[in-house]
Amino acid sequence: MTGAVVTKSSPVVVVPSESKQTTTPPASHTVALSSFDLCMLPFPMKLVLAFDRPIHEPVETIKRALSRELDHYQPVAGRLDGEGGIACTGEGVVFVAASASCALDEAMASTLQEMDLTVSCPGVFCRDADPLLLVQVTEFSCGGFVVGVTWNHLLADGAGIGQFLCAVGELARGVSPPSVTPVRHWDDALRGLPTTMVRAQRSTVDNNGSRYLVRHDIAIPLSLVSRIKGESGGCTAFEAVAAVIWRCRTRAVASPADDSPAPLCFPCNVRALVGAGAGYYGNCVVGQVVPATSGAVASSSIADLALLVRRAKESVLDLLLPGSSGHGEARHQGGAQAAPLRWYDSLGVISWVNLGFDAADFGGGRAARVIWHEDRTLLPGCMVCPPCRGDAFSVSSLCVKPEHADAFLRELDLLGIQYW
Template sequence: MSAAVVVTKSSPVLVVPSESETAAAPVIAADTVALSSFDLWMLPFPMKLLLAFDRPIHEPVETIKRALSRALAHYRPAAGRLDGRGGIACTGEGVAFVGASAGCALDEAVATLPQMDLTARCPGVLCHDADPLLLVQVTEFSCGGFAVGVTWNHVLADGAGIGQFLQAVGELTRGVSPPSVVPVRRWDDSVPGLPSSMVAAKKSMVDDNGPRYLVRHDIAVPLTLIGRIKAETGCTSFEAVAAVIWRCRTRAAMSPGETTAPLSFPCNARALVGVTAGYYGNCIVGQTVPATSGAVASSSLADLARLIRRAKEKVPDLLSGSSNGEAAAPDGGAEVQQLEWYNGLAVVSWLNLGFEAADFGGGGAARVMWHEERTLLPGCMVCPPCRGDAVNVSSLCVKPEHADAFLGELARLTTAT
């Protein structure tokens, strides 16, 4: 669209847990839920997820608002506040909710969705203890389609946890109560946590300059290209996509040679540590693949995918505190901290988290997007393909002067499929 789309927003209101749903909800035995080492490893940075739905439902703003209130009866810590002492106080103060409308049809705005005002904003760069842990905006389009924008304090939950929560809201919207997955937020102290050295190292990485603005790109990596890399290596879709982005970005933004150009990524550790089914707090650990810009730029995509896979295989060593070699510098290791901020690349997988399965009555999402405008480190979100023939990547990883070269590298790969 040539002109900016006007999004009209209501004033934020606080949605509190539904008292009528309380009888079906699990009992919270304490007023405060202690944060785990995985939670403490997270910065209180607001994460922004956007789900676009092209199939109408009845009064999406009010329908989802009611279901959100019911869901909070099952997920009461999400309606609380950080207490500043290493816990979430289950105060029931509620989550922020905004209803909105857009002056166009959804299909007219597909290319501009990332630039539209479709998510609620936290007041600061980092979330404060007194801020809601969750903010939700539902925007209706003139065609009947709608978008659900979710902003959450990363200390509350990781992507898998938010995916579980949104699926619960969807089930309650469709009349399923209680939700099919029983939510658990209290950490079982018998389950292994992160080494204290890793938690301390991550906290020291807070950048006084705050997030930077990089060029936003929404990339479609064809499934045919991904399939070729997988056939050659036996890797996953994430590993194949990460290899594509890593090489294209390195060739476009960095000088070839011995400049350090690591790739970092988080891994879901639920299966590794044995958390209780339904746990929706943080349970991810960061891993880094050290490399030089020259090595990344000259490697085949298959070789880079294999490097990423080998690093993933070493994640259990990080949890035991006995890592060495390639896996010795997790997402807060000394080597990473000493990098110039633009050298590294973080790639996060939103595949298999269930975002696209959130169904508020009209089916799953047509698009899943990272809706951020700035980032602490150059990074990408690998999003579900939904109803297309490509894996979607929301990217904030290059400066303006490197944008054309980055897109050129991607075009050379994707047009050859």
């Protein structure tokens, strides 16, 4: 399908509904950023949820629910204070209503990821004065709609935004108050991150700006994942998918004899390990690294690579110990050195499965598609997105330069993996 047009209205600001009922906004207070928040850069993350079942007036329904939800999630309507906190000023979030000139099923079959379905921040990084959340609701000619969400990563991680969107959906369906009581304040009694690790985590990302890479949408067959799980002795689906992309990408960008670093990076949700309670929606992830050389990755079986990922996941508790360098015991696996990495050396793989994105329901049922809606990234990477597409895992990829794209696709072909 070609020629689909998205028409946007002018942005408006949605504020907490309670502040609309008074002549002055509520008194602001400040939520301190935790050590987990401070590991993050203020990079805007973009998410698209596609709903193929119509609801009544999706734009107004979601806009009203969003306003009411900000009463419960006051930091979301605030601003960074420039001093390590979020000031709950009640200034609100940006909201854009839009319409598309095609049916949603047409777009999902081909160009959904290329359409203008999210609101962009002015720069590569979010500024302190910028809204922490920007939402666009796009209605399609068939009655289906898309909710596009852009958020400052300092506000929340994926699990936190998933919780927030599910709560907006509950209010849109008439469920009030939300079933999960939100918590943004970090209890000082909980385990935080060592200072050395905060510095190390931030230093693993090149913060000189995002880079444009070739986008691919990939469907990794369940049959392939099952085979890898069997050969590895029981790895998880994420570990299998990460290993597939890691080897294919490494073979595409480096020669088999290359001994340059080719580490795999992935975040781990550590809420259970640090004692964060139910409803906490701030950042609570740490980045884990599986170091290896290009030659080792290119020559290894996918099952063996999946086991490397598993061992790194199992050692994540080491990252939380005082004196941690931020890379845990995995730093010593595979022969890689601890020297700083060049931007294109690393591959990041993130899972958006089980974060609640596909559970958000604004009145017509769950999302039919969840899409990582980026055209640039700080680190070459992939997003494993729910739900599975038929009998395959859906992966959104920005991991190779144009000159390596053909070789990357040839590696996928060898494994019988579809892409577009």
